[in-house]
Amino acid sequence: MFKKIIIQADERGLLFNKGRYMKPLAPGIHWVSKLRGDTVTVMNVMKPFIVPGKELNLFLQDEELLRELEVVDVQDYEYVLHYEDDKFAQLLTAGKYAFWNALRRHRFIRADIRVPEIGSEVDLSILPKLGGCVQMQEVASGERGMLHYNNVMQKELPPGKYYFWRGPVQAVIKTVDLRQQQLDLTGQEMMTEDKITLRLNFVCQYRVVEPLRALEIKSFEEQIYIQLQLVLREYVGTLKLDELLRTKQEIAAYALSRLNEKSAEFGIKFLSAGVKDIILPGEIRDILNTVLLAEKKAQANLITRREETASTRSLLNTAKLMDENQTLFRLKELEFLEKICEKIGTISLSGGSNLLERLNALIGPKGDAS
Template identity: 70%
Template sequence: MFTKVIVKNDERGLLFKKGSYVKHLQPGTYRNLSFSDETIIVQNVTKPFAVPNKELHLFVQDTQLIEELTIVDVQDYEYVLHYEDGKFVSMLTAGMYAFWNVMKKHTFVRVDIRNPEMGAEVDLAVVPRLHGYYQTFEVASYESALLFYNHVLQRELRPGKYYFWKGPVSVLVKTTDLRQQQLDMTGQEIMTEDKVTLRLNFVCQYKVVNPIKALEIKSFEEQVYIVLQLILREYVGTLKLDDLLKMKQEIANFVLSRLNEQSDHYGVQFLSAGLKDIVLPGDIKDILNTVLLAEKKAQANIITRREETASTRSLLNTAKLMDENVTLYRLKELEFLEKICEKIGTISLTGGGNLLEQLNSLLSVKGVDK
């Protein structure tokens, strides 16, 4: 009694006797006695070479079989990208693999994950299919980034997208915003030299120019805030309130110059600074308002007196001219008479004489020899 086994063109057979590998079989028809201790395992050459419960090392001694196989040994520190006829198939991790090279051409791209950055040998088109084996970091156009391997600085990264293999080396990318930034200090209580406690609202603009320096400082913004606070205390504490109110425009220049003295230490450039508000205590504000009101009243009185003096001086000058010139005096009389007549609806005459004689008598100057 025979058992017939057919090995097709896209197949290969593996002959075992008593469970031990003997040889591989080419396409054809094979007959075994039904009670024989020989068995044939048929392999599809379009699929990876694998025999259940058998190690690959058992077959590598067969030189004829090895000619039809492509064997790849992947180390613990490697990933291997597997391609069939130039098309990506799978990612291979540590282990030994075998593929039939009868109908397909197998190629491989090895990457050493001890160097985590994904190199140009990996086509970015296949990266989405490598999920779980890599990580990405993006650096925006307004950012600079520092690359760390196992917390050791490697280099600065320019804007772009970066791919790194997941493996024995930890990868960290720290980004720094290079755009102009603003630091606001609001409601900062500071005492002047004459013991007046006031609150300042201050603002300064800066930008990071040395990302390495900036990242070396823990809690960067908090430390810059404290430096700004100390500089303001230094300036305000040496001035009296009245002097401070007069010199408040100079605070910004002083603070900006002092900040830029430390710009190299912090890796930043301070661009501008300015005092937004000075908030005074309520009682001090009332006193200043009273002083201001008194000053304005005094200024108003001075202006009133000045105008009165000018008006009196003008009248005196007019009187002198009229006293020296009879014609000017008569013209002035006629001007006033014209204004009076504009207000009169009717004129009544009493006594003798005509209208002209009576008007002439009204305008005559008695006791003056002309």
């Protein structure tokens, strides 16, 4: 008893006898004997070569069938990108795969995931289709990246986006900011040489110039902060309070000089520094205010005495000139008379002398005005 099997152009058949693979069947009409236990598995050549319940290696011994298949063996340390007619189809992980080459052209790109960085042969546009097999890390503008494989430094990376395979080797980019940064030291209590405790607010700017060196230092910013503290304590401790207040502008220059002596150790360059505030204890501030007030009062008294002396000297000179020159004396009298007239509403004159004599009598030693 025979059974008719029709295989279409986009199909292939696999002939089995009592479950044992015999041969492939090309498109066309085939007759198989049911009495002998023949069966046919019809497969679509547009789909991967997968026979349910059968191992792939069972069919790869057939040279005739092998000519119609593309076989790819993916190792444990590999990913394989599968393209059909130059279009990405799927990502293949460890295992063996077979595809019909009848109606489609297959292409494979192998990636060794022991080297995590994704090479230029992989089009970045397909990465979203790869799911959890890919990770992205970014180095921002103004930063420098240090690429590490399993905590081992590999190379330095400029700003950009970088893609890595997820696999046995862990890829991590550690970034270092190369932009100018500011370190604020706020409210630090320090003691001067004369045992006065004050609080200092200080600021400095710096820039990282050796990113790798900066990464090698644990708690990088904290160590810079402590170094700045030590430098300032060293300087403040050598000066009395009056000297410190008088030369506070020199603190920044000293601190900057000392910090740059240590800059090579940190891989940075200190750019500028400055004192923001010097905060004194309340009782010291009151004492200084009292001293300042006394100094200002003494200065004011000195200026007053100086002006009084100058005014007296000027009057003495004027008196000498008036004593030597009667005309000047009379002009001065008329000047005073003018000032008196500005404050008196009316002046009454009596007697037979002329007007000038009567006015002269007003400004004389016994003159009367009413």
